[in-house]
Amino acid sequence: MGPPSQPVQMSVASTSKATSQVSSSESSSIISETPIAEITFESQSSSTSEGEANISTWVDEQHQQEQNRKALNVAVDHITEGRISPLRSSLNTPWEEVTERQRNYYLKKTREVIATTMSVIAPGQESDLWRGLVQAPPFYEEEPAAKKKMWDQQTVQTLVKAYQEADTWQTRQQILSLFADDYTKDELQELIPGLSKWRIDQARAHASESGPGKPVQQQPIYRTRLNPVKTDHFLAFLTQPHLLQDVAYGTKTMKLDSGEVITIPAAIRTIIPSRIIQQYSQYCTSANFQPLPDRTLFKIIEVCAARQQKSLQGLDYISTEGAEAFDAICSVVDSLVQNGASADWAKTVTHKLKEGKRYFQTDYKTHVKLEDRCGDHCIAFALSEKGKETLAVKCNHSHEITCERCVEIDSSLSEVQKMIEKEGLLTEEHKSRLCFTFEQSSSAIYSWKSHLLRAVNQDLAKQSALQQLDKQSALIVMDWAMKFLPLKYREQMTDFFGKRGRSWPVSSVITKGDEGKFDVECFVHIFNNFRQDWSAVCAILQSVLQTVKSENPSLTKVFLRSDNAGCYHCAPLILSLPAIGKKSGVSVLRSDFSDPQAGKDICDRKIASMKTHIRRYVNEKHDVLTAEDMKEALESHGGIKGCRIAVAQTDEANKEHARQKWEGVKSWNNFMFETDEDIRVWRAFGVGVGEVVNFATVPQTHDLPTLTISAPFGPPQSRASHITTSAGGATSSALFCCPEPGCVAAFNSANKLGDHMDVGEHHKELERESTYDRIRKQWAQAVTGIAHGPGLASQSLEEESGVGVVGSSRVVNEGWAIRTVKGGQRMSDKMKTYLTDIFNRGATSGQKADAVQVAQEMQQGSRWEAVVSAKRVAHSQADYELFR
Ligand SMILES: [Zn+2]
Ligand SMILES: [Zn+2]
Ligand SMILES: [Zn+2]
Structure with a gap:
């Protein structure tokens, strides 16, 4: 191993120029495919190119060998007074690959040299010495003295900083693996205070299993315009939230939390993008898609790194x-x-x-x-x-x-x-x-x-439902996709934003298959026009239950799970559930809500791949303007595994449904239906025995809002995705790691990762x-x-x-994490108009609103909600960018 890699010096100016290119819509075509400097792990110095350096290493080594041979030959010649011919060459070819004749030559020379040496060390006792030697453990297999690399102080500090800034444990592990072998555990814990021994062991295992990073393969480059379909496909991959990676490491410099800008060592700049490219090529193989050459992908990562990182925030x-x-x-x-x-x-x-x-x-x-x-x-x-x-x-x-x-x-x-x-x-x-x-x-x-804390607890509701599943029951996770805007091939950006979007309700049905495995099937209803309210959810749920029941008559019970959106977490829907059960023949056992913004996992992931699918279809010169087009787009190229699409209309009569009232329904997060009229409720899953609420006036089955299906779901796909819940080992070479904080499960394919997140249990290990x-x-x-x-x-x-274990003066209050439901936090019309304005301005100009600035503008009234709202606007713009 050569000397420690030096940071590759690059001017900040060139980086910022590269970053600005991508903000134009044509960015993908601008990237010129000029070869980038080869980055090998053993970069020698920033002034010579790595290629030359490699050649010169080899030349040096040959020269050294020649010198050594000369020294040996002189010594042997002197001792034996010229009786032994000189060694003509050193063996550099692997033993298995050399010819019999060559082997014999090297064996003969070795024997002669050893005999000569022994005659010097123990004259007259050569045979005893030899016997002793062959009985001893082979010296050449002994542990080589730890080959510790000497890192210069600054490089290590930069690596440590990069480690601390990394978003995923896997990137942290990769960075740590670069130097984990060169320091003792104590030294490492001094560099990164609190670092757990487990993590160090993992990083060392990673270094020996996968090596500390592979250089990007050299491939011929042709100066052509990039294929927009392929570029788009890759960009869409980079923005999938569950595949979120530390893209920023593709850049030459990185801005730290503190505002300080550091130069990223070449070693890191190579390992992270190559992992992303490996992930992507695995993903393409499974989707049967021909990707761009690796080298081009590398270039794209480099160009769009900084920007991608930002727009990925705001999911929660x-x-x-x-x-x-x-x-x-x-x-x-x-x-x-x-x-x-x-x-x-x-x-x-x-x-x-x-x-x-x-x-x-x-x-x-x-x-x-x-x-x-x-x-x-x-x-x-x-x-x-x-x-x-x-x-x-x-x-x-x-x-x-x-x-x-x-x-x-x-x-x-x-x-x-x-x-x-x-x-x-x-x-x-x-x-x-x-x-x-x-x-x-x-x-x-x-x-x-x-x-x-609440998210951990409400996730237990999901785990508990999964554990209770049997052949007669299912878990349905309901969610709302972000609005999808109609897309025309070659559409102007401004047209694109002027339009009203379409929402996709996604219902993921999880059932227990054979041998304890789970099946996940996603039902998506697409509407040309409808209101996103409880009556739509009520109609959609009936449609899903009817479809599932008709295909699986033994199903009689379901658990429901959804996020906190008003259309789910409201009295009319919850009080309709018993009637829906009666009508469809599948009764609802429980309805559990995840903490706001947490636990929409399954649907979010499906939606991400649906968007990619649609983008691909549009890039193939199709327009997607209606619900019917969308169904066609989603079913193109063999559809999306486990996803079924229907086009529907809500029925006119739905408008007249009166709303049921339940004061304080929002403060309950877990509902269990004991009888038609008794609902047992909890604030937090499993905390206490719960309270029983009685509602005598529930809607009749014929009163339920309904919908009309104009294009039905496609046939059930062969249930190829049997999912086992095995925790997924923390194998360091696996490509896809679970994004859940603390979870160290990693998998070899994006699908397996998806399965883990759908129905698996997280495997948590401490970082520090x-x-x-x-x-x-x-x-x-x-x-x-x-x-x-x-x-x-x-x-x-x-x-x-030395830490106060007992009688600490600090008081933690019982119930500190209970969610407070703020009543009637309605925005004033004026504020609403103002915020909508800002949003639209940002959306059309592509220039995002700065939440802090908006908040300051609104601070005259010094209203906290105003600040929150301003931030939400900025975040929803980030959402917006995600699927563009
Ligand atoms: Zn703590
Ligand atoms: Zn996990
Ligand atoms: Zn306790």
């Missing part, structure tokens, strides 16, 4: 807002420093805040458990309603362990608050402005935390271990051990760790 606005809030607090700290706060103080606080953000993005969900001795992690505690026995679980443990990573977030926030309020630092006006930002940001941070983890482990040992009582254990733990 609670998390995005939370992450942005951490950044906002950091900028509050910056302006405090400008007004005289100490720079050292700022450095420490900023570091803690960054760590906090990283914690929520990685390990927090892994820490969250149904029962835990830390109040910040105990689901039962966090979601129990104080004073309401039916909606609470009594923990039979106390919450006496504190997690220092949770505490650190609290403490850094309160430090910032104290500094804002410090006498004489800020003017009153400035103070109130920073206070405002601080308060909204800190509330966004805590919303994120609660959201993460903290004192909390050690205490918890020791607790577990201590309480199961006979020698120690719990009291003893906590005492000794406290002494050892």
Whole structure:
């Protein structure tokens, strides 16, 4: 291995130029296919080209061999007084490949040289020496002394920074694998504080299994215009949220959270794009699509890297807002420093805040458990309603362990608050402005935390339903696709945005097949015109149940799952479910809602591949303007595996359906239908026995809203996708990794990853271990051990760790993570018009609204909702970009 790779020097100017190219709609054709500099792992120096360097390595080595032979020949000639002929060449061809004659020559020379050497070492005892030697373990198979590469300090620091910025564990693992073998575990944990041993082992395994990165293959390049269909196909792949990768690493420089720009070492610039290309070529093989040459793909990644990364955010606005809030607090700290706060103080606080953000993005969900001795992690505690026995679980443990990573977030926030309020630092006006930002940001941070915990819990509802599935039951996940706009081949961008979109309701039906495997089938209804409301959902659900029941008569029960959208989470729909059950012969057992923005997984993924499919069809010179066109597009090229499409109209009469009322229905997230009239409800899945609500006046079956199917679902596809729930090993060479924070499952195909996310269980491992983890482990040992009582254990733990285990002054409130339902948060018409305006302006000009700026413009009334709304606009524009 050569010296450590040097960062490839590139001017910032050329990168920004490349990035700006892609924002034009013609971008794909502009990329010229000039060969890019070959990047090999053993890059020698930035001044010579790598090709030359490789040749010169070989020349050097040959020269060295020649020198060695000369030295040996001189010595042997001298000792034997010229009786032995000189060695003419060194063997560089593998032993199995050389001829018998050559072998004999090298064996003979070896014998002569060894005999000569032995006669010097032990004159007269050559045969004893030989016997001793052949009985000893072969010296040439001994462990080679650890071949540690010497990294220069700066390169390692850059690698560590890149590691910390990476979005997926797999990229982090790949980056770590570059230098994991060159440092001891202790040294690595010093470089990356808290890094768990498990992760180090994985990274080392990765380095030895797959090698620390392969260079992109050299292929002939022809200077032609890029094929737009193929380019588009690849770009669509890059924007699939569940395949989200650290695309930014394709660039030569990377902007860190802190605003600092670092040059990405060549080693990283090669490994990540090549993984993406490998993934893509696997994906193309399974979709029977001929991709562009690798080299061109590499170039595309490089050109569009920075931009893609940005537009992928905003899929879950609670998390995005939370992450942005951490950044906002950091900028509050910056302006405090400008007004005289100490720079050292700022450095420490900023570091803690960054760590906090990283914690929520990685390990927090892994820490969250149904029962835990830390109040910040105990689901039962966090979601129990104080004073309401039916909606609470009594923990039979106390919450006496504190997690220092949770505490650190609290403490850094309160430090910032104290500094804002410090006498004489800020003017009153400035103070109130920073206070405002601080308060909204800190509330966004805590919303994120609660959201993460609730999401873990509501996911358990899905797991529990899957476990209960049998031949008579199914789980239906319902969701709404983003609006899809009609597409004309060669359409002007402005025309494209001026139109009204079409919504796709997607219902994924999961059933249990043979041998404990699951089948997933997706039913999509496309309408030319309709309202996205409860009556449509009610009609769609009936249609799905009827279709499924007619094909599988033994089906009698279903579990429902959907997100929090108003058309699902409302009284009229929920109260109609018993009647729908009666009418279709399939009764609804439960209806569970995922936490807002979480758990729409299945449908989102199907929608992503549907959009790609439609784009491909349009690029083949078709127009997709009506629902019928869309069905044709989706069924082109053999359709999409497991997806069935119907065109439908809602019936006119649906308008007259009166809305049922249920005060506070939004605050319940889990519904179980016990009888036609009794519904058992929970705020959080499994927390408490629940409350029973009685509704005597439910709609009759003939009152239900219905729809007319004008083009029916295609026939059921052969159930090729039997899915096993095996957790998917954390094999480091697997290409597709699960995007769930903390989950380390990885798979060899995009489909297998999809299966894992549809019905599998996540396999969570910590990224970093903290004192909390050690205490918890020791607790577990201590309480199961006979020698120690719990009291003893906590005492000794406290002494050892120096962290307050018992009697911490920090109070975590029971029920802290319960979602508060804000009533009647309606926007004023004026505000609505204003926001719509901004959205449209952004959509037509392609220039996205800057949420912060919009919020500032709207701040006269200082309304928090205004800020939230402004951010939503910016995020939905990001959504918009996704499927363009
Ligand atoms: Zn507890
Ligand atoms: Zn914690
Ligand atoms: Zn997973």
